[in-house]
Amino acid sequence: MLKKSGLLVSAAVALMLASTGAMAETVKVGVVLTTSGGAAEFGQQISRGMELYLKEHPEALGGHEVELIVRDSKRPGGDIAKTATQELIAREGVDILAGYVFSPNAMSIAPMISQSKTPTVIMNAGTAWIPSLSPYFARVSFTMWQSGYIMGQYAAGALGAKTAAVGYTDYPPGKDSLAAFKAGFESGGGTVVDAIPMGGPREVPDFTPWFQRVKDKAPDVFFVFVPAGNHATAVMKTYGDLGMADAGVRLVGPGDITQDTKLQGMGDGAVGLVTIHHYSADYDTPANNAFVKAWKAAYGADTTPDFMGVGGWDGMAAVASVIRELDGNIDGDKAMAVLRGWTFKDSPRGPISIDADTRDIIQNEQVHKVVKRADGSLGIDVIGQIQNVKDPCKELKIGKCAQ
DSSP states (O other): OOOTTSEEOOHHHHHHHHHHTOOOOEEEEEEEEOOSGGGHHHHHHHHHHHHHHHHHOGGGGTTOEEEEEEEEOOSTTSHHHHHHHHHHHHTSOOSEEEEOOSHHHHHHTHHHHHHHTOOEEESSOOOTTGGGGOTTEEEOSOOHHHHHHHHHHHHHTTTOOOEEEEEEOSSHHHHHHHHHHHHHHHHTTOEEEEEEEOOOSSSOOOOHHHHHHHHHHOOSEEEEEOOSHHHHHHHHHHHHHTTTTTTTOEEEEEGGGGOTTTGGGSOGGGTTOEEEESOOTTOOSHHHHHHHHHHHHHHOTTOOOOHHHHHHHHHHHHHHHHHHHTTTOOOHHHHHHHHTTOEETTOTTSOEEEOTTTOOEEEEEEEEEEEEOTTSOEEEEEEEEEEEEOOHHHHHTOGGGGO
16 A cells, blocks of 8 residues: 555545545655665564554554655764655655654754644654654654663662663764663662663674673672663673573563564573663553554564554554644644644554643553473563653653753
8 A cells, every 4th residue: 555655546546536526645655775785674663563554454544645765874974864854855745754764864954844843753763852853743652761770770670680781872862862871770779780882773793791891790680771782682682692591681671672673583591681661562452453454464473563554553553643643734833733632542652642731652661571481482572661761861850862
C-alpha cells in the first residue's frame, strides 16, 4: 500500500470520494532516516513500522492521501540530515517531517523547522532536551533519562548495589545516559566510581580496554549505553569474554543493549541481564501480539520488530491523527495543538501520550530480564513496571532540561 515518494490511497477510498464529490488532500510527509551504512537497519525498522501502520489502518487518514518522501541521513553527524531536511522543506514543500534516528540529526534541524513552522515527529532520537530546541518538535520515542534514571534507582534499590561504573558512547545520548543513571543511582545512596566515554556511534570500537578497566575496579554494577545494533552485540561479547559476571560485576543498562533484533546472537552470557526499557517484541498483550503477527506476515517469519519499529508505528499514528483532525489541511501551529496531549491507547508498547507542556513522550517503563526459553531461545520477561513516566530530566529541571 505504501510507496516511497508516491501516493497512498486505497481504491475503496478513491471510489468513495468520487461518488460523494469530496476532495481528498494529499499530505506530503518528509521522512529523514538512516537508510545506508552500518545503521541502515535502524532506518529500516522505523520505515517498516510506518508502512505497517498505514497498511493495517487505512482508515486512520480520514480519507486523505499521503506522499512519503524519504531521504537518507546516513551518519549521525547532522550535516547530511540538515541538508536533506532543507531540501524537503524548500524543494518538496512537505507539510510534516518525521523520522530522525540519531540525536545530532534532530538537533541540527531545529532552527530550520522553527523558521518554517513545520511540525516534526521524532521517532527515535532520545536526548532529553531535544524538544526544547523548537516548538515544532514532538517526540513519540523515548528519552535516555526515562530508562537511565530509573535504572539508577533500581540498581541502588532492588539490586542492592552500592558502587557503579558507567560506560557510554561519547555523543549526546550517551552523555545523557551517564547523567541520568548517576542522578538516579546517587538518589538511592549509590556512588559512581568511574565514567568512561567509549568511542563514537559510527564505528563499533574494541570495548576490551574499557571493560577491563571496570573489571579491575570491581563495582557492583556496570551501566552501559551504546546505540543498539552491532554495538550491543559487541558489548555482550566483551563482557562474556572477560568473565565479568564471574568476577561479580553485574551488567545493567537501557533496553538498547538487549535489542530484539540482536538478542538471539548474544548467547547464554546475556541470561539474567536486567535492563529498563519501554518495549520488547515478547510483550504478551493483545496489541503487541497483533503487531508482531502483522510484522512477520508483512516482512517475513524470521524478522522481528524492535523499539525503533514501534517508534515508526506510533509516530505514523501521531501523523495520521494530525492529518485526520486537520482534514488534510496542515498548519504548523494547529498540528502542534493536535500533538500536544495526543494519546494512543493501542500502542504495542502500552498506552502512550505526548506531554502537553514539553511535547515529549509519556509511557510505561518496564524492568526486563533476559531469560532462556524451553526451546533454547532467549527472551525478555517483564519483572516490574513503572507507569506513566514523564522525562525525569525535565521533571527535575536538570541541566539543559531546566531551560
